[in-house]
Structure formats: structure tokens, C-alpha cells
Amino acid sequence: MSHRPSLIPCLRYRDAPAAIEWLCNTFGFRRQLVVDDGEGGIAHAQLCLPDGSGMLMLGSAVDNEYGRLMHSPAxxxxxxxxxxxxxxxxxxxxxxxxxxxxxxxxxxxxxxxxxxxxxxxxxxxxxxxxxxxxxxx
Structure with missing residues (x-):
């Protein structure tokens, strides 16, 4: 069995920069990659657990072909x-x-x-x- 996760959850946030801060400060994620969208949001981010056992991808909620598939819980x-x-x-x-x-x-x-x-x-x-x-x- 591989030690690298092959199933990676992806979430969208209305305020992705704030979500990244909260997830890192609260749940202990570490920023692996954060790509700014040039408009104050996040185009793509990869957050990892400190031991490397898991990853979460996230980005700002946007109105594009992928964004229309992903909705916030609200x-x-x-x-x-x-x-x-x-x-x-x-x-x-x-x-x-x-x-x-x-x-x-x-x-x-x-x-x-x-x-x-x-x-x-x-x-x-x-x-x-x-x-x-x-x-x-």
C-alpha cells in the first residue's frame, strides 16, 4: 500500500484566504501550495497534514465550469x-x-x-x- 494519499478532497470557500488561515491554525494543516487568483481570492491551494498522511485542495468559490459544480453548504x-x-x-x-x-x-x-x-x-x-x-x- 502506498503511503501517499491518492484520494484528495476538494472544497470551495467564499473567503478562501481566511479558510486557509483557519484550517492551518485550527486543524494543523500546512500550506504546500497557495496560488493567488490576482483578485484577492485563491485559484488553487494544497494543504497537507504535518505528517504528510493527507492533503486537502481548496479554492475560492467562483462562477466557472468547475465552480458551478461546487456549492457552499450555505x-x-x-x-x-x-x-x-x-x-x-x-x-x-x-x-x-x-x-x-x-x-x-x-x-x-x-x-x-x-x-x-x-x-x-x-x-x-x-x-x-x-x-x-x-x-x-
Missing amino acids: EVGGCTQSLYLVVADAEAMYRRALEAGASMVIDIRDEDYGGQGFTCRDPEGHVWSFGTYDPWH
Whole structure:
């Protein structure tokens, strides 16, 4: 099995520069590549987890052929997908998310299938779940 992720989630944000700051400061992502669109937005960004085990691509919500496919949770009244990140310390991540103003959907708890986790929304409404449950092990 390759250690390089081959499935990379992609999200659109109305304020992508602010989202990048929030995701890095709150969830610990690191900027790998950030391409400004020349108009105050982000044409393309790649954020990686510090250990290299995952990547997220994102950009500013725009009205083009790809942008019309991608809608913010606020536009559609909810999400059609969510992201799950395996973490070593769910309680520490929970505290960081709370301190950063994440909206909790499911408070931290022990899961029936193992591990401990929680689910929250980022400032633009994307749903994120974090837990110690690792489905690979």
C-alpha cells in the first residue's frame, strides 16, 4: 500500500484566504501550495497534514465550469459530504476546534465502533469529523 494519499478532497470557500488561515491554525494543516487568483481570492491551494498522511485542495468559490459544480453548504442548506481525520488525541483537537469557534455538531464521545471523536462545522459550514478510530488498523 502506498503511503501517499491518492484520494484528495476538494472544497470551495467564499473567503478562501481566511479558510486557509483557519484550517492551518485550527486543524494543523500546512500550506504546500497557495496560488493567488490576482483578485484577492485563491485559484488553487494544497494543504497537507504535518505528517504528510493527507492533503486537502481548496479554492475560492467562483462562477466557472468547475465552480458551478461546487456549492457552499450555505447555498444548498447542508452538506453532501464530510471529511474524517484520524487523530492521536481527539480531546486536544476538540478543544482547539472549540477555541477557534467551530460549531459543534456532535460533541466528543466514545464511539460504539471504537475510538473517541467529534464532528464540527468550519466557519463556512463544511462538516469535519475527527477521531482516534483508525479504520486501517
